[in-house]
Amino acid sequence: MSHDDHFQTRGSPQNRPEEVGALASQVISVLRDRQAGNKDGARLFVLDHLFRAILVRGAFDAELMLDELRGHRLGLDEIIDLYIPQASCRLGEAWVDDDISFADVTVGALRLQALLSEATGRIRLDLTPDDSRLRVLAILPHNEQHFLGVSVAAAQMRRMGCEVSVSFDETFGALSARLLEDIPDLVLISCARLESLETVAETVQTLRMAPISDPVIALGGAVLADGDIADLQERTGVDVVTKSVKEAIAFCSNSGKVPTPR
DSSP: OOOHHHHHHOOGGGGHHHHHHHHHHHHHHHHHHHOOBBSSBBHHHHHHHHHHHHHHOOOHHHHHHHHHHHHOOHHHHHIIIIIHHHHHHHHHHHTTTSSSHHHHHHHHHHEEEEHHHHHTTSSSOOOOOOOOOOOOEEEEOOOOOOOHHHHHHHHHHHHTEEEEEEEESSSHHHHHHHHTTOOOSEEEOOOGGGGGGHHHHHHHHHHHHHHSSSOOOEEEEEETTTTTTTHHHHEEEEEEEEHHHHHHHHHHHHHHHHOOOO
């Protein structure tokens, strides 16, 4: 037997085409599964990795986590608009299913907030004061706790060229005082629970009574999944109910609202 014959008999792929074909199919299948996305477009493999990272015991490095996500060829916009909100939704679902504790949810949300801050910090924005910019006030009403959603919405609107300020859990008195100096063209109220709609309605009344130039008031947030849009609008008194900041800004523009002079 020649040396070449001996080599081919023991290990040459030419003599094992079925095994090679099966291995190749398995590799392709694994790669396809890793790249599979959910209905919103997030790659499940990457989302799973992020979800595990925000729940792991020990230290969390937001800068390192962002670099890892970028290593999966994700843009900063994708991370902010898709992966962070999706991971946040998973936290809520896991808590409802009693798979994680409320403490885990709190830690995970804080880590996502740190990741959001790291991601937004790497985006260069033109923050030069400009009278042509739409001024937006994003409000998380009193007793609501989903600060991450408001922060994501604010980041989205800043990237769209808006000047955005955020009100977290302020009393109606504090909100009224804020409106004396912070005059918005659009107010976006974020709400997660039907139980908070009364507070939202009172917030809207506070905005309507303030000596400001009649801003467009929009309602968004997880509450939209539990309530009828027309009913939510009637119960709160907002101008528009939407789950998209783009839709809120478009509604504001179509209503003829222009940036208020300083």
